[in-house]
Amino acid sequence: MNKHLLSMHDLTAEDVVRILDTAESFREVGTRVIKKVPALRGRTVVNFFMENSTRTRISFELAAKRLSADVINFSASGSSVSKGESLKDTALTLQAMGADAVVIRHSSSGSPHQLTKWISGSVLNAGDGTHEHPTQALLDLYTMREKLGRLEGLRVAILGDVLHSRVARSLSFGLVKMGAEVTLVGPPTLIPPDVSAWGVQESYDIESVLPKLDVCYVLRVQKERQRLEYFPSVREYSRLFGLTTDRVGLLPEGALIMHPGPMNRGVEIDSDVADLPHSMIEEQVTNGIAVRMSLLYLLLGSGGEQPSDD
């Protein structure tokens, strides 16, 4: 496996299987009386979040703590970044403090890649601009594999604002890598022009896609990245592309509903739909901790020289 996790393209299909298998062991750790193991004792993990985040930051923090690593949380507000320090100088500071891994969330695509030039430890991309969010994709793959028993041949629709979604990119790459069939569904203005290279289908008609799915993956309408001209109104968006109570009946029995969070209830997904039993939104959050533990363990637990000896 690579030293860093910047993109789903860094991983082979075998890497993905290993990450998901190891995550399974960490799920078991999460059921113990003491949910903590000493695997990364003495290592330092820095959570470097230059963009707002609740679940990803907390998930990474919990993952590192359950591995007994020391965790430093570091965000834009209240740090020297708000005084105008550059990414490079911040990185060099983290390097000088001896971070073994840096988890970075940044609004600029490519900043995790930049960081690898200045940091000797592992860099984990926790979402960069509209580029990628590989740990979200891996926890989604884990959830699909756990609930449906396989990834190969699964029919998955990714619904909504694909254009601005790093989750959609990472998840598409991951699913295609594992042999699933992906259809991107949304208004033409929100489907990127270059998807032919991704190996996925595209459709602008949600109701013709829903009956053929194993998983309906709903993306958040990203109001903060949205200019007004992508669609006329939020109401029209939900009428045409929302996963509504009426539409959800078109899904085959046993199909999963997923959403990376945070949800806009009533916009891309009806509130009642989000609370259905086959909606995996809470399971995704729980699995996220195990998958991030698995990644930290595999990235930080390697890199030595000596041959195995026991």
Add this chain to the structure above:
Amino acid sequence: MTAKLLDAQDVRRAVTRIAHEILERDKGAETLVLVGIANRGDLLAERLAAQLTRIEGVQVPVGVLDITFYRDDIGLHADAPEVHETRIPFDIGGKTVVLVDDVLFTGRTIRAAMDALMDFGRPRKIQLAVLVDRGHRELPIRADFVGKNVPTKREDDVRVLVEELDGEDAVIVEVR
């Protein structure tokens, strides 16, 4: 050069003897649980449990423990150590836990296993059963029940084969 230390017959006899010794030492099997260390100790633990059932007519709970997250050499190898399944579906609090492993060597695995067990609860006592003790301890640890003591050189490779994984029951040593 490879030599066979125990054949299938010998393994079966050793397991049977250890089962008798456990019952004798612990005066029955009332508070007894077995925890095998992945991924051969758990198979030996299953066999011990079968023998305990045969001799005493009791069902002893069997768990499997993977000690990877408790190893003292994480980060020293080029690749992170491979993880196996842990499944201890019973409470070990107040129980006599017999840890079962295939080969006792440096003792580091057993140290890790004891630390791991303590995270599952507070057993009344922990005992150790191994099929082979090959010496060369690096920690102050000894086994309570031993199938066979084998003098080896440190660089030798002692391996326990089990039918489920290797197609036959045997203990072999590769001398280097």
